[in-house]
Amino acid sequence: MDRLVFLLATGLARGAVLALFALSLVIVWRAARAVNFAQAAMAVCAVYIAFALTAASGSYWLGLAGGLAAGAALGAAVERGLMRRLPHLTPLPGMICAIGLVMVLQSGLAIAFGPEHRPMRPPFSQSPFVIGGVPVLSPYDLFVLVTAAAVMGALALLFAGTSLGLRLRAAAFAPETSRLLGVRVPRMVTIGWALSVAAAALAAILLVPTELGLNPHAADLLFVNAFAVAVIGGLDSPAGALAAGLGVGVLVSLTTGYVSASAAPLAVLALLTAVLLLRPGGLFAAREARRA
Amino acid sequence: MSALTVDRLTVGYGDGAPVVADLSLDLPDGAVLALLGANGAGKTTLLRALTGLVPARGGRVLLDGRDLTGLSTEDRVRRGLALVPEGRSVVVELTVEENLRLGALWRHRGPARARAVAAAYELFEPLARRRHAAGHTLSGGERQMLALARALIAEPAVLLLDEPSLGLAPLVVAQLLGVLRDTAERTGLTVLLAEQNVTGALSVADRGVVLSLGAVVADRPAAALAADPALRHAYLGF
């Protein structure tokens, strides 16, 4: 029972990170109708920058801010420099280009920083609070939950309650009509990418201290899991990303705890396959079917 | 002073034959012009080229004397050109209120936006009743009303409309065209109304221009066009 509580709590914390990363995929999907397969690689770049800033300045918070800024800048740069120049009749060129980008970024990081896993020190303790004799969440887990929730809330507010958010949504739903209403659609797409990669960077920054260490492949598993989450929740549903993120986070935690760590990817794969085959629209999907 | 001048415009798709060929047109300030012609005559292509949604192969478009060549669609809109496209152009994922607000964003700032939206509700009462309804729950008539209101909220200098009456009941059409005519008279708006609904269009327009195979074949005062059976028969088929 104790174990269950602990696993559930940790699962929620991990799930919050997953949900945030999945949300970043939803944002870029909505903005550009593209699944950014390079999201993890770009996020890890931002984490390296955060790491370097923290090492240089001694401040975690400076590193965090820098990492977010780097993520946003990277997202904007990739959209303007690369993705914009590709034809969008089919998603294929975008996906292939993203794969090339992954290879360049990950090998570039490995060349620049080496393959060593660099441990990242979290700003709060990772030993769990003990409530009534039961280890629950650690201060860091709590920080992760709060931060992820706050950011997701802020993004929701941005999109639903501000003029910029209205323009972003309109540009994503109906680009041509939006242009006829004076919306600078290309700029909105760039902003969408910047927001998306910044959110992914934050998720990665929150995740890495709990893993073995920062390395060029630190976010690969996160990407695959988050992609599964986004798909399960429905690629254009932020609420779906949240619910599915928490759900998958708990699933991974329980599988790791009760079976083994290496069984977790299989569990996620099984769930993903099941959802894709049974409810191709995703559990919360809004409009577009993923029918080929 | 011409609100809109089209100077020898040629538009085509891909490598095909031009859909609009060497077309010239003049829209005086405050005029309401009906653009008529059969399906495939080039009305939609012309309107899309004027707004920059389709690139022109040759010729120029002048808005209030200024050349629009090379400007993106959104930049042309911000110079005062507006288009209510064919079909339902309401953003169905957004509410009525959001659609209107969207239209007002570039023109108005701060509290002026809310005022502009309120003014739109006064002009189009049925929309006020549905202000928080999602776009996809609106009827055809309501959507077209919303599309029109949304275009007007930005106070354009020149308004282009592509077959606004398509698929709508006659009563609704009459209502819409009436609002359009009134607004044009009140604000001095210049209107180019592309329509297959000839009677309706000619009833609100000053002049009628008939397009056939991408070229202008008739340019007459609306009343004359409506009254002359030979003209109507030759170009409009009835």
Next chain:
Amino acid sequence: MRTLLRAALITLLAIAATFGLDPFRNYQLATAAGVFAAVAGLTVLIGLTGQLSLGHAVLMAAGGYGYAATATAVDAAAPDAGPAALLAGLAGAAAASGALGLLLGMAAARLRGPYLAGLTLALVIALPSAANVLPLGGEQGLSAPFLPVPEALSALIAVEQWHAWLAILISAAAVTPLVLLRAGRPGLRMRAVLGDETAAALAGVRPGPVKTAAFVASAVPAGLGGAVLAVATQQVTPGGYGLAFSLTLVVAAVIGGLGSIGGAAIGAVLVVALPWLVDTAVEAVPADLGQRLNGNLAVLLFGAVVIAATLARPDGAAGLLARLRRPTPAAPTPATPSTNTER
């Protein structure tokens, strides 16, 4: 038929070439032949049906495991049965990869591009776990029987050359059907589905089964390619078929031009030769940097080439697709992320 003659000729030329190569080069050739089979399948899949599979390495692995398990079993049961182990192994490889390809293909038929790519990606990441859970020998993997040079030839050729011959023959056998398929009616059906699914369906070509069949048709050569690698290295491990390798297969397909089998050959040779070339060049570089460049520089170059290829001829990746679609009347201006979801 002309195609068969051409295939035979190319095969003979390749075999002749092995006489001019040293043992290590022959080993590389064998590897390239295996990779070629997989890339050929992949390039036909992407080029002709637009389905991006990021997990073809897993199909190769399936073939490899199938080969290893079957060949080892037959070898144990009948040690002196000549080519029986090899042939049984190949059958096992084809069966395993075909089965997995069928499953994936059925999923693929229901999924649009990014979703299929994501699913195959998840599959690749899950391979090490699967190797632990299924009886696949975990991280150590399975071993495949060593195939010695037959008595009759042992005076003529060395073992690496023998393996190269086997590799060439197996790959030729795996790829030739693809060439025929591509040129024949199945290829036509695939292209019809790619161009316009609705129109194809109306013409009596069912998109779902065509896509599934295409997947299986690309999976079996991949599996045989995996068998080739098992012949050359005598082992199958999950580490040999990871994400990087799977992406490399896509790179090879893109470099050669999607849909082109000849291009697949070029791509395969490149992805086998370039890392080796780069690593040799890197040896001249001081130790620490050299260590880091090792393996990574090649990947960096590949990535850059892929990006450049997609930018320079976005047609190259999508050209085949664009040419098949009827020209759409509304040409979107280049700066917009045009979508088809406008109402």
